Amino acid sequence: MLAFIIRRIGQALVVLLAVGFVSFSMFKFMGDPLENLLGQEATMSDRAELAERLGLNDPIVVQYTRYLTRVLDGNLGISYRAGLPVGKIILERLPATLELAFLSGVLAIGVGITFGIYTAIHRDGIITNAIMTISLIGVSLPTFLIGVFLIWAFAVNLDWLPAFGRGPTGNFLGMELAIVTWGGFKSMILPAVTLGLYQMTLIMRLVRSEMQEVLRADFIRFARARGLSERAINFRHALKNTLVPVITVTGLQLGSIIAFAIITETVFQWPGVGLLFINAISFVDIPVMSAYLLLVGTIFVFINLIVDLLYFGIDPRLGPTGGEGRHRA
Amino acid sequence: MLSTRNCDNAVSVSPILTVSDLIVEFPTRKGILRPVDRVGFEIDPGEILGIVGESGAGKSMCGSAIVGLIDRPGRIGGGEISLSGQRIDNLSNDRMRRIRGKKIGMVFQDPLRSLDPLKTVGDQIVETIRTHLPVSAAEARRRAVAALEEVGIPAAANRIDAWPHQFSGGMCQRVVIALALAAEPALIIADEPTTALDVSVQAQIMALLKRLCRGRGTAVMLITHDMGVIAETTDRVAVLYAGRLAEIGPTRDVLSNPSHPYTIGLMTSTPKPTGGIERLSQISGAMPSLRDIPKGCAFSPRCGRAFAPCYRNIPVLEPAARTEVACWLYDEEYAKDAANLEGTGHD
Numbered sequence: 001m002l003a004f005i006i007r008r009i010g011q012a013l014v015v016l017l018a019v020g021f022v023s024f025s026m027f028k029f030m031g032d033p034l035e036n037l038l039g040q041e042a043t044m045s046d047r048a049e050l051a052e053r054l055g056l057n058d059p060i061v062v063q064y065t066r067y068l069t070r071v072l073d074g075n076l077g078i079s080y081r082a083g084l085p086v087g088k089i090i091l092e093r094l095p096a097t098l099e100l101a102f103l104s105g106v107l108a109i110g111v112g113i114t115f116g117i118y119t120a121i122h123r124d125g126i127i128t129n130a131i132m133t134i135s136l137i138g139v140s141l142p143t144f145l146i147g148v149f150l151i152w153a154f155a156v157n158l159d160w161l162p163a164f165g166r167g168p169t170g171n172f173l174g175m176e177l178a179i180v181t182w183g184g185f186k187s188m189i190l191p192a193v194t195l196g197l198y199q200m201t202l203i204m205r206l207v208r209s210e211m212q213e214v215l216r217a218d219f220i221r222f223a224r225a226r227g228l229s230e231r232a233i234n235f236r237h238a239l240k241n242t243l244v245p246v247i248t249v250t251g252l253q254l255g256s257i258i259a260f261a262i263i264t265e266t267v268f269q270w271p272g273v274g275l276l277f278i279n280a281i282s283f284v285d286i287p288v289m290s291a292y293l294l295l296v297g298t299i300f301v302f303i304n305l306i307v308d309l310l311y312f313g314i315d316p317r318l319g320p321t322g323g324e325g326r327h328r329a
Numbered sequence: 330m331l332s333t334r335n336c337d338n339a340v341s342v343s344p345i346l347t348v349s350d351l352i353v354e355f356p357t358r359k360g361i362l363r364p365v366d367r368v369g370f371e372i373d374p375g376e377i378l379g380i381v382g383e384s385g386a387g388k389s390m391c392g393s394a395i396v397g398l399i400d401r402p403g404r405i406g407g408g409e410i411s412l413s414g415q416r417i418d419n420l421s422n423d424r425m426r427r428i429r430g431k432k433i434g435m436v437f438q439d440p441l442r443s444l445d446p447l448k449t450v451g452d453q454i455v456e457t458i459r460t461h462l463p464v465s466a467a468e469a470r471r472r473a474v475a476a477l478e479e480v481g482i483p484a485a486a487n488r489i490d491a492w493p494h495q496f497s498g499g500m501c502q503r504v505v506i507a508l509a510l511a512a513e514p515a516l517i518i519a520d521e522p523t524t525a526l527d528v529s530v531q532a533q534i535m536a537l538l539k540r541l542c543r544g545r546g547t548a549v550m551l552i553t554h555d556m557g558v559i560a561e562t563t564d565r566v567a568v569l570y571a572g573r574l575a576e577i578g579p580t581r582d583v584l585s586n587p588s589h590p591y592t593i594g595l596m597t598s599t600p601k602p603t604g605g606i607e608r609l610s611q612i613s614g615a616m617p618s619l620r621d622i623p624k625g626c627a628f629s630p631r632c633g634r635a636f637a638p639c640y641r642n643i644p645v646l647e648p649a650a651r652t653e654v655a656c657w658l659y660d661e662e663y664a665k666d667a668a669n670l671e672g673t674g675h676d
Contacts (some may be wrong), residue, residue, distance in 0.1 A: 218442035224398055225437070226457045226508060227430025236456070237445045244447075315447060316492040 008308050012301045017068075019297030021288040024067045030286055047064035071294065077287035081280070086291045090273055093293075095175040096166060097265070097272030101258045103179065104190055104196030108257070109250060112200045116207025120215065120242075121234055131204075138201030143260070147194040154190060162187045164269040191268040195261055199253040206249055211242040242317055251307030255300040345515050345548045346395070347411040353387070353394050353572075354406035354618075362619040364390045366572040367408065369646070372516065377539065377544040379563035379580065381554060381595070383616050387572040392518045394418075395550070395573075396433050397425040402549045413515065431461040434509030434547075436538070438521040441500035444493035450477070450504045451489035454511055461512035480537060499530035501660040506538055510547070517542060520552045535562055558601040560584055568592050571616055571627035573643070578652025588649040589656050590632045626657065637674035638663050 034056070042050075051057055055066065070077075076086040081110035081130060115135075119128045138146075167187035170180040178184025203266050214220065215238050223233045262274035269275070280288035311318050334487040353365035365387040380388045393399045395410055397420070410418040417428060429435070439441045445453060454473035457465060461568045464472070470489070477485035478675075479502040489600045493501060502522065508583050509517055519538060523531035539562050541550050551563055559580060567577040568589065575590040587593045594612035614631040617623060621631055629639040657663045 218437060218439055219445045221398065222435070222437055222443040222508075223445065224426075225396060225429055225435035226460070227428070227512075228456065228460055229425050229426065231454065232460070237448070240447045241445070284523070316449075317446065317494045 008305060012305050015301050016298060019294060019301070020068060020071065020291040022065060023297075026286055026290045026293070027067075030284070030289075033065055040267045067237040076291040076294075077284055079280075079288050080290075081283045081285045086287045089276065089288065090295065093271060093273045093276050097258060097261050097268060097274060099177050099179045100188060100191055100195060100265070100270060100272060101261060102253070103192040104199070104257050105254050107192060108199035108203055108253070112203030113207050113246075117211060117234070117239065119204070119209045120211035120238075123212070135201040135204055138197045139205070143194060143198065144262045144267050146197055147191070147264060148193055148320050150190045151267075159188050163190075166271055191270050193221050194267065195257060195264040198252075199257055203246065203250055204251060207242060207246055207276065210245055211238055213236045214241045217241070240314065244311065247307055247310055249313070251303050251310075252300075255296075255303045258299055259296045280320055342373050342415060345374045345376075345413055346372040346550070347414075348391070348411070349409050351391065351394060351408035351410060352406040353390050353399060353403060354543075355403045357621065360404070363406070363420055364572050364619055365394060366622075368569070368572070368574045369408070369578055370567050370574065371390070372548045372550060374515065374548055375543070377551055377563045379559040379566040380550060380552045380569060381559055381566060382557070382569035383554065385616060385619070386553075386569040387519050390549065390572075392435070392520050392552055395518060396429050396435060397422075398429075404436065423506065427461075427521040429644055430457060430509075430514070431512045432514050432516065434512070434517045435483065436502070436505050436509050436512040436517060436519040436522045437473075439525045440505045441493070443499055443505050443524070444501060446493055449490050450496070451491075454489075454504075454508055457508055457511045461552050472511075473507075476511055479503070479510075479541065480504070480507040482507075497530075499534060501613065502534050503537065504527060504528075506534075506541065510541060510545070513545065514547065516548045516550065517554070518550045520549075521554070523555070523556075523558065524553070531558075538562075556584070556595070571622055572619065573627055574646060574655055575628065576652050576654045577646070582651035586651055588652055588654045588659060589628075590634050590658070591628045594631075626655075634658060636663070 034050055036040075038046055038050060055063060056064075074087055076090070078084065079086050079089055082089060115131050119131055122128050151163045154161045162183075165187055167176045167184040168181045169176040169184055170177045171177075172180045178188055183231065215234075220233060220238060223237050228237075260274075261270075261272060262278055264270065265272045265274035266278050276288060277292045279285075280292070341488065348371070349369040351365055351369065352363060352367055355362045355364065364385075368387070370378065370389060380391060382388050390399065390403075391615045394405055395417075397417070399405070402449045405418050408418070409416060412428065412432060417425065420428070434510070444450065449483040451473050453471065454476060455466065455469045458469040458472055459466070462469075474485050474489055477489060482488050482500060482503055493504070496504060509519075517538070523534050526534060535558055536550070551558070553559060566576060566583045568575045568583065568591065570591050576583060576587065576592045584594060584596060587596050591612070594610070597610045598612060600609060611645075612631055617627060617630070623640070625641050626632070626635070626639045626644050630662045632639065636657070638660075642657075644655040644657050644660070646653045646656075647654045647659055649656070
């Protein structure tokens with residue numbers, strides 16, 4: 001198992017290096033840094049001198065290594081637009097995105113798994129059919145449309161919840177979070193639902209189909225023959241076996257909740273890193289874009305790593321005495 | 330080895346399981362199919378009854394019906410099932426659940442897939458014991474170790490915390506047997522318990538099952554298509570064909586002196602352990618699909634001795650030489666006709 005973890009971390013590092021390279025190359029290929037710095041009036045010799053001074057003539061590998069050392073030092077560059085260190089800007093914005101992603105993740109997993117189990121066990125009830133029909137909307141409507149619709153319904157017409165913004169924040173564990181204040185929490189509900197709805201329905205449909213599959217398995221039949229209660233069969237045996245494939249997808253979905261918060265944050269003007277990224281694009285603020293890419297890449301790799309390790313906690317066949325590798329399906 | 334039924338003067342024991350006129354139905358778009366059609370038999374306490382038949386003859390469906398585990402949309406369409414004199418075919422799901430595992434244990438074909446892969450074997454035995462018996466967790470665990478020892482798992486006290494994937498097929502089936510016997514049921518329904526196992530392990534598992542059940546006086550309904558297993562293990566045997574009971578009787582008699590033409594065909598197509606090299610015959614044709622069971626006797630189109638009534642009416646079980654047979658050849662009324670027909674050189 002240790003060997004697996006080490007190998008898996010090694011793989012993660014390789015992926016991170018590749019992501020880092022893409023971030024790095026954004027500086028090289030998107031726009032001309034010399035022109036940005038010197039303006040159009042500069043002479044060729046000015047350009048050559050600056051390029052030499054900035055080390056732009058060195059081999060790519062050398063430049064990339066220099067970039068990596070800089071990033072690992074926590075220096076992500078200076079935002080072209082704000083003139084502030086990118087690391088600082090992102091750190092300021094990150095809590096907003098993380099708490100939003102956290103709430104939608106909890107919603108998506110909680111509601112998704114609950115409804116998934118319910119619809120798997122009660123296959124043809126009225127409630128099941130209703131849930132399944134509504135969930136179709138969740139998977140098929142684009143996020144921004146759902147967001148706009150929710151604003152129209154709950155903010156404009158019913159006036160229950162704020163239409164945009166983050167509301168007041170409170171200090172929690174050294175971070176400024178909206179979720180700890182009532183007003184902030186209220187402002188979070190609509191964006192969180194918007195952001196998590198797709199994942200929620202996806203998880204629900206996945207749990208449902210996986211669990212129905214498991215409920216047809218021989219060991220469930222044998223569990224019935226042993227006289228176990230339906231409750232024990234559904235929750236002690238079927239659910240645990242359902243979770244192995246569900247965890248993979250859910251992990252990836254959590255990553256994409258953070259990554260694709262861009263749209264939701266734009267719709268609700270939620271001051272997180274997604275909104276930061278969108279604004280950075282319109283100003284070609286390459287250091288911010290590049291840092292965002294790096295951040296999202298790192299989060300994805302990190303979540304994948306955790307998901308892989310979770311398998312060990314759930315599936316004994318992957319343990320020290322079982323076969324290795326995660327692809328068993 | 331003698332079943333109580335073999336001795337005429339035996340005190341009549343009330344059977345542990347009585348199945349009479351059992352019908353299992355599956356409604357489909359093209360009408361109702363009957364994988365089990367008016368099957369009746371009894372199993373005495375401690376007796377081992379074999380159920381043989383080809384794939385699709387309704388053997389497993391019989392077993393599922395008895396424990397109330399027919400997959401939907403299938404249902405029991407008629408007949409009665411009684412366990413120790415109490416009717417169980419009309420019980421609620423919850424009451425039936427208390428009988429499953431407690432009074433009727435089951436063993437399935439594929440041991441590797443019968444166990445939950447994500448629970449240790451100990452957990453699974455303990456939960457079965459605690460479902461049916463009011464014992465503490467510690468006591469249940471102690472019993473689980475004892476149960477594993479009894480089915481011949483070496484170092485049971487250590488192996489109890491092992492996962493199913495750490496066991497071989499044979500060892501898994503031992504665990505499954507331990508599970509089936511965990512709550513000391515009066516009847517075990519073993520559905521092809523050795524089919525998925527290596528040939529070398531099959532005999533061990535059958536011997537184990539037989540030894541344990543004999544030791545506890547547990548009755549066994551052994552569903553198989555393996556004539557060797559039938560010959561070695563069972564007291565009586567019931568032959569199913571296309572969902573109907575063709576012949577039932579003491580194993581020795583059914584094997585050596587079968588009366589039903591289908592059983593006869595079955596026997597001559599099975600190599601005898603004692604016999605030398607001889608050519609095996611085969612029954613021509615195939616068992617009809619449930620969709621087009623012929624009118625009259627289901628075996629009639631393949632039967633070399635079929636005559637008029639066979640194509641008209643479904644035969645009922647009647648005593649023949651030493652067994653009970655559902656065949657018009659043994660019906661007194663028709664017997665003469667049949668004899669005449671055969672006498673005139675009917676093939």
